[in-house]
Amino acid sequence: MTMVTIRPFSQALDRLRAAGLRPTRQRLALGRLLFDGCDRHITAEQLHTLAVASNIRVSLATVYNTLHQFTDAGLLREIVVDAGRSYFDTNTTEHHHFFFERTGKLSDIPGDTVGVTKIPDAPDGLRISRVEVIVRVDG
Amino acid sequence: MTMVTIRPFSQALDRLRAAGLRPTRQRLALGRLLFDGCDRHITAEQLHTLAVASNIRVSLATVYNTLHQFTDAGLLREIVVDAGRSYFDTNTTEHHHFFFERTGKLSDIPGDTVGVTKIPDAPDGLRISRVEVIVRVDG
DNA sequence: GTGTTTGCAAAGTGTTTGCAATTTA
DNA sequence: TAAATTGCAAACACTTTGCAAACAC
Secondary structure (H helix, E strand, C coil): CCCCCCCCCCCHHHHHHHHCCCCCHHHHHHHHHHCCCCCCEECHHHHHHHHHHCCCCCCHHHHHHHHHHHHHCCCCEEEEEECCEEEEECCCCCCEEEEECCCCEEEEECCCCCEEECCCCCCCCCEEEEEEEEEEEEC | CCCCCCCCCCCHHHHHHHHCCCCCHHHHHHHHHHCCCCCCEECHHHHHHHHHHCCCCCCHHHHHHHHHHHHHCCCCEEEEEECCEEEEECCCCCCEEEEECCCCEEEEECCCCCEEECCCCCCCCCEEEEEEEEEEEEC
């Protein structure tokens, strides 16, 4: 199976409109960096650095705010693999991750490569919001 | 299957000796709190609070240091489920976790309840150090 | 005694927040 | 123009570190 992500809106502007977020200069620019078609795993600091390197004037605080707004809008998924550092994934479809402890990098494992069997019921009346599999790799 | 953990040393003192850690007052006291037979998932702050409540004089810095020394010695396992907070698990056998987002609590999923199939090979010459499954539960 | 461990306080890291200035619709 | 957004700097939460005093062997 090839990795084809259904991407109804190809442009950052349309994605922002669909999410009900005002297309400000900063959001558009960050959106163009993030939603260029590649699957990205990026931290706030990394995105800020990338933005500055791309001549986008944006503050780190705005990068944090924007990442969370995008996450709340379903455009990104937040991944926790490292205490004290949040990664944001542009691939919001169900899939799991390799985490390379040496380099601190994440990579997607295609959705059909890892299977989880016998997931237990959530206790009480609670609901399972997500099952995450992290395959930790080190040198 | 009942949960029986093989526990060759029942006392904190023996565990410290086996790990090559000097049995100082603080390590012994924290070890007694941690290795009482229950499977615990605890943060540094929580353990410090518990220690103080148990009339154990110990600083937060020492709790952090001790948790890491215990982890390095294989007496504990560190679990990352929450950006900016580390949990330590007294159950070092292979198993996975429920994470209750509402309360911030972790609980073990017995080892044979979750099965991961089709784990991909580690890229290059790298080695898989651990496969973690986190079942996130929310209200 | 000698090397290890501890506690404190300071520093560090990643993230969030308050608020005035700016921008968007 | 009214409401939303931004940038800055300060505040935050958690964790680590430097070093003198205390401790274990």
